[in-house]
């Protein structure tokens with residue numbers, strides 16, 4: 001099948017192996033390879049017998065392994081098994097693995113085909129679609145990477161059966177972001193998700209709606225020159241929180257930092273973009289009911305402000321925000337005074353403090 005170099009085919013799959021097989025058949029025997037990581041291999045590969053027969057390299061799990069050492073393992077594996085430019089690499093795992101495998105495939109012999117089979121919610125709705133691949137380098141996140149789309153992404157909520165609640169919520173935050181920036185309908189359906197009794201079959205449809213939002217922005221602006229920045233909502237403050245908590249040896253999952261970042265940026269959205277205060281308060285209450293409490297002190301504000309200044313998305317030294325004027329309507333390239341940012345952080349501090357619980 002012909003496929004575009006800027007657009008992936010996204011397959012919402014009930015039986016991922018069947019869909020993977022129909023892609024494999026388009027390649028010569030012996031030219032299809034698999035990369036996965038330990039947790040996913042242990043949990044899923046006995047249930048994926050066809051994949052298990054293919055040559056496979058298993059990388060240790062966790063973000064610490066998204067580096068050059070693991071890229072080398074994949075390159076060595078491909079090289080020793082005789083992979084050539086007509087080969088296919090199948091990446092099976094969370095965002096760590098799809099970023100890593102995508103990068104290894106993009107650079108091996110100047111690029112071989114790859115497909116992503118995302119197994120975490122975060123990877124399904126965010127990391128595995130959109131064509132950003134990459135690895136961490138010298139302590140800097142995603143410092144080295146490429147823009148290169150997988151030929152297909154196979155999304156199946158089946159994999160979420162084994163995912164823990166925290167990682168589910170981490171991915172869910174990106175879905176909330178998609179609803180808030182672009183689709184009030186999607187946002188409303190997310191408000192009705194019941195994690196206690198999650199029906200994975202209907203959740204797959206909700207995942208599809210979320211991916212459609214991400215795809216919309218990626219197609220309009222594949223290399224993030226302008227409106228793809230909308231996807232940065234919650235991330236300017238979210239990334240700063242993520243780095244701060246890491247420095248303070250109390251790391252949080254990315255989606256939690258983004259959820260709290262969205263709360264602070266909803267506050268900014270009221271002040272800068274005229275977001276209705278009542279809906280802002282309702283959304284913040286809902287977010288904090290899911291993502292819980294964490295303490296931030298006033299002494300952290302300067303550090304957070306400095307960290308925001310280091311965000312990759314800034315231009316000409318200005319801190320760049322994506323905000324919303326109402327649920328479903330984003331505004332990119334927004335600015336805020338330092339005073340207002342501190343006010344937003346104070347709001348967040350009060351909302352997340354245990355005294356308010």
Ligand SMILES: NC(=O)c1ccc[n+]([C@@H]2O[C@H](COP(=O)([O-])OP(=O)(O)OC[C@H]3O[C@@H](n4cnc5c(N)ncnc54)[C@H](O)[C@@H]3O)[C@@H](O)[C@H]2O)c1
Nearest residue numbers: 039061094095096097119120122123126127132159162163
């Ligand atoms: N390329 C992009 O556009 C983009 C966007 C967002 C995030 N990312 C990247 O994604 C990464 C984070 O992704 P993530 O949250 O999926 O992390 P991850 O891949 O580390 O997975 C989180 C944990 O879940 C485990 N796991 C994976 N699938 C599982 C399953 N089905 N059942 C049980 N456990 C499972 C993993 O072993 C790991 O312990 C970061 O490296 C981030 O930079 C990339």
Ligand SMILES: [Zn+2]
Nearest residue numbers: 174235254258
């Ligand atoms: Zn994110």
